Amino acid sequence: MKETQSDSKAGNRAAGSGATVWDVASLAGVSAMTVSRVINGTGSVSDKTREKVMRAVQELNYHVNVAARAARVGTLRVGLLYSNPSAAFLSAFLVGALGECGRNGAHLILENCDNLRSQRKAIERLVADGADGILVPPPLCDSRSAIKQLTALGIPTLAVATARPSPLMSAVRIDDYAGALTMTKYLLEQGHTDIGFIKGDPQHTPAQLRYQAFIDAMREAGHEVPAQRVAQGMFTYRSGLLAARELLAQPTRPTAIFASNDDMAAAVVAVAHGMHLQVPDDLAVCGFDDTPVATTVWPELSTIHQPITEMARSAVALLLEHIRARRSGQAYEPQHRLMPYTLVVRESTSGQE
Structure with a gap:
């Protein structure tokens, strides 16, 4: 019988024991969810479909995963x-x-x-x-x-x-929006009107809401936020260093910086110390999350506690x-x-x- 391209690939994967759920699904002609149901022993699957899946499992040498599953019956x-x-x-x-x-x-x-x-x-x-x-x-x-x-x-x-x-x-x-709103209003109540902000990873939805809350609170208080008062971070300490240097290198510095998480806020404190700025006398700094880093830097960070x-x-x-x-x-x-x-x-x- 002539070997097809699909058969050849299946054989190669089986020999290399690197088969995936998607490989099994493709060979059996079913969805990955159906393969998962057969392997997990859950859901409604016809005997015919189950047989097709198990044949594909055996052909692709996927039986190791099934054995591992069987070996832990009763364990979550x-x-x-x-x-x-x-x-x-x-x-x-x-x-x-x-x-x-x-x-x-x-x-x-x-x-x-x-x-x-x-x-x-x-x-x-x-x-x-x-x-x-x-x-x-x-x-x-x-x-x-x-x-x-x-x-x-x-x-x-x-x-x-x-x-x-x-x-x-x-x-x-x-509620990330409400948390960032609370922090911004606290800074405003403390007398800060020129506040810098360090954004988090733009792909992360809480980062988006924290920034939006900051902008909304500032506008509600009658303060527009200039573009130069906002720097992009990625939730990492290193990105916080770069953002802090950008905000603090300006001719007129903000009186406070609100970073979207504690790692970046800790980086702001480090940059401020390097510029011989006193925190909080010359620059107030706050973060978000209340992770352990918030109490391991000096001075300790004001922040929003996320449990x-x-x-x-x-x-x-x-x-x-x-x-x-x-x-x-x-x-x-x-x-x-x-x-x-x-x-x-x-x-x-x-x-x-």
């Missing part, structure tokens, strides 16, 4: 897909996620990715390692490609800290509810949980004379 596994530039955010998140997984006897599986290609492979590895559900913290919570891939697999997924959660997926977040550890606990609890409902064949409605934020005033801000 929570996958965590992360690509967060803020080590402080990730650290606080892991504390909560690990604690809640431990309390429920579940395992936490971590996969890192830094681009579209590695993202796809990371999701594949989580599925191969037997993840029953997957947590997606920022910035991947706003990644259309990641959400599309997870939806196609039909695996329970929960987005953390997205400002615009999908109605089809559970989510845990705070990251508690959000992680809540996210794991909600995801486990979804997983258990799925295992028992029950319907599950996505849940959106809004957590409280708090204005935390520390030494990095002060009033103007």
Whole structure:
């Protein structure tokens, strides 16, 4: 029999044992979600379809993943897909996620990715390692490609800290707009009217809302924000250094800088010290999130407390509810949980004379 191009590719993948769910789906002529249902033993799949999928699984040497799944019957596994530039955010998140997984006897599986290609492979590895559900913290919570891939697999997924959660997926977040509005109004009440702002990753929805809240609060108070008072950051410390130098190199400096997260705010403090500026006397600085870095710099940062550890606990609890409902064949409605934020005033801000 003549070997087709498709047969040849399948054979190569099988020999290399690098088959993916999409390879199985393609060979079986079904969707990735159907393959996931067969492998997970969930959902309604006809015997004929199941046989096609299992034949493809065997031909592509995908049986290792099935064996791993079978070996852990009764164990809940929570996958965590992360690509967060803020080590402080990730650290606080892991504390909560690990604690809640431990309390429920579940395992936490971590996969890192830094681009579209590695993202796809990371999701594949989580599925191969037997993840029953997957947590997606920022910035991947706003990644259309990641959400599309997870939806196609039909695996329970929960987005953390997205400002615009999908109605089809559970989510845990705070009101980023209200939090940034509160911080800006606090600075205005302290007498600051010339305020610089450092934006976060433009692909991340909370960054967009934090900036919009700043602009709205300033305009409501009768202050337009010149373009030179706004600098682009990416939520990293290094991007904060560059943004701070841009804002503070101007002939007339702002009296305060509001950075979209604590990492960038800490960088502003470092730049200010390097320019022999006193914080807060010469320059007030504030951040957002209240990660550990906020209290490890001097002076300690005023910030908006986002309960990251508690959000992680809540996210794991909600995801486990979804997983258990799925295992028992029950319907599950996505849940959106809004957590409280708090204005935390520390030494990095002060009033103007």
